[in-house]
Amino acid sequence: MVAAQEGHCRIFDFLIGKGANVSQVDDDGKNFLYWSCKGGHVGMVECVLPQYETDDVFPLMQAACDGYRDVCEFLVCMGADVSQVDAFGYSVLHCSCREGHLDVVKYILSLCIIDINSSGVGGKTPLMEAAYGKHRDIVELLIRNGANVSQVDEAGENVIQNSFMDGIEEIVKTITRENLVNVRNRNMSEVTAAMTAKCN
Structure with missing residues (x-):
């Protein structure tokens, strides 16, 4: 696993040749493929990939979360399912938006697969993830690509209310510029974005 994460393909092959258990996982259930994706080495991923099924969402999710566009592209080319979500319903788009990886977000959007x-x-x-993470460039990209700025979450909060939690003035200006969102929207607790901003 250490060899996989650090990108040492020759050492990995040597250990496999000496009988290393390719089905072994760590205490969190993460396998060699996960760790090679987390390391961000395309050559290492290519070395490890034949040992696994490419429909496992976690390697692609990890590469997207860490901002490794080249690894994401390689996994997709090898058959990784971009439309899969994790146990919380998050897609690779959610993850890359939350972490602020613009290049990965652009690539995922270019595939026209994820809603x-x-x-x-x-x-x-x-x-909402991009706004909460203070990633203005990604917010603007998503809006240009048709993101619904008036959509609300389970708490009844729209993207402005998610932004105001951190007092992000520039992102709020970006979102409200086109008057596409209800700035007076109240969440489940009858709180508006302005009320939240005043408290902050």
Whole structure:
């Protein structure tokens, strides 16, 4: 696993040749493929991939979360299912938006596979994740690509209310510029974005 994460393909092959158990996982259930994707080495992923099925969502999710576009592209070319979600309903788009990886977000959107307005845990959309993470460039990209700025999460909060939690003025300006969202929207607790901003 260490060899996989660090990108040492020759050492990995040597250990496999000496009988290393390719089905072994760590205490969190993560296998060699996961660790090679987390390391971000395309050559290592290519070395490890034949040992596994490419429909496992976690390697692709990990590469997207860590911002490794080249690894994402390789996994997709090898058959990784971009439309899969994790146990919380999060897609690779949610993950890359939350972590602020613009290149990965652009690549995922270019595939035209994932619903840009899909909901993850708590009803959060990729746009909400990007806004909450203070990633203005991704917010603007998502809006240009048709993200629904008026969509609300399970708490009844829209993207502005998610933004105001951290007092992100520039993102709020970006979102409200086109008057596409209800700035007076009240969440389940009857709180508006302005009320939240005033408290902050």
